[in-house]
Amino acid sequence: MPWILIQTVSFAVGLTGLLLIIAGLVGRRAGPGVRCRSCGYDVEAIADEQDACPECGSSITSKRGTVTGARVRRKGLVSAGAVLLVPSMAVGWYVSSIIQPVAARPSWLMAAELWIGPTSENTELARELNRRWRGGELAGFSRHALVDWGLSAWNGAHETRNFEHASVVWFAMASGELSDAQTDRFVEQILIDIGDDSSTARQKVAVAVAEDFGTAVRPRLEAALDEPELRDAAIGLLLNDVRNVPNQRLTSAAIESLAHQAGGADTGPALDRLPISLEARRAVRYLTHHASICAPALRSALASKNDQRRLLAALALTADEDATDASAIGVAVASAFEPNEVPGDAVLATRAILRAGQAAAKAAAGRATNASARQRLAELTNAFGRGGLPPSLERLAGPLPWQEAERRPASLVPVP
Secondary structure, three states: OOHHHHHHHHHHHHHHHHHHHHHHHHOEEEEEEEEEOOOOOEOOOOOOOOOEOOOOOOEOOOHHHEEEEEEEOOHHHHHHHHHHHHHHHHHHHHHHHHHOOHHHOOHHHHHHHHHHOOOHHHHHHHHHHHHHHHOOOOOOHHHHHHHHHHHHHHHOOOOOOOHHHHHHHHHHHHOOOOOHHHHHHHHHHHHHHHOOOOOHHHHHHHHHHHHHHHHHHHHHHHHHHHOHHHHHHHHHHHHHOOOOOOOHHHHHHHHHHOOOEOOOOOOOOOHHHOOEOHHHHHHHHHHHHOHHHHHHHHHHHOOOOOHHHHHHHHHHHHHHOOHHHHHHHHHHHHHHHOOOOOOOHHHHHHHHHHHHOHHHHHHHHHHOOOHHHHHHHHHHHHHHHOOOOOHHHHHHOOOOHHHOOOOOOOOOOOOO
16 A cells, blocks of 8 residues: 555655744735835835834834835635645544554654553564664664653553563663663652552552663662662662672662561462561672672671571571681571571571581581580481581572572563
8 A cells, every 4th residue: 555655745745834823813904095114014104204113212214114005815725725624634543553554654653652552552562663773774863752752651650661671771771871860760650659558569560660761770779878868769779680780788678688587468379488578688689690709798797686697697608618707607506506496497508518628517516505406416416427418408409499590581572
């Protein structure tokens, strides 16, 4: 179907109608009388006596200062122009926006639709414009309209945020199209969505988008560590990406998160029979990955009064492989072998001992006061003395499921 021909004819007819309307509204001069060219005031009676128009002050002595006759609009031209313009616009819009396939539509028209109504209903148009942008075929107004469409979903209270919007924003960020203020506002809304328990769907989208953006949004996430209402969400995202190299603030946040305990009906099945929170699991995995960098902070945490923080810090410190830490690790986890009301912490303490070595087992045994705890630690010490761990203990010496790097599928919608 000759889309270009139909659009060209519609445009030509519409332009003709617009020119007729303009000509009709401008009109033509008719009738006698000398008038000021600037304001139309009748100066015929005073043209020989004054140099300036008494109405607007413009000069009326020169030939260009006055005109003859009053301007009269031509209603016939206006009506004829309207008859041509309105139908041609309707036909052009219907063909270009309804019948014509999206891939064949002009970029400026799709961008105009996004500009007028930046809602999730324009997803197909935005996907096509995004494809053209990545192919180097989009510029100017069309590009700005597409970026505004992507950002509007995150700034609007009633918009449905999805991966299509995120894909546009991501490419705009990578292309240097976003200002620092726009980037900060985008990340801030992600953090707000993560902390909003009223919409699980939005939380999942926000987490996935933030993880895909990775280090590109890290400066804003680190700034949020100083904002109480956004801090928890920012810590979770920063710790969930082990590629984030620790600094002092992030390390401190991770150490604090070790003591975050789960509770309530939403805790779910506990890994290793230890009901600790997702925040604590992220923290110990992150600190384990960066144990050599975070070792000083982890050593300080071994003296914490919080049992869970002390236990998990010891577990993470075993990844540093510094033999001088073994005794301190054993002392830190010794209390976990004593009878208590927390299920699973003895298993984690056993893991820490097995990974730290025989020196840790001896140090823990020296601190144990309960008979069953001393027996368990003696078994671990003897296991090391036999020159090899049995299969059951060898398995416990491995990393925890939540210490291993998580595999995340790509979330942003691929552009063909």
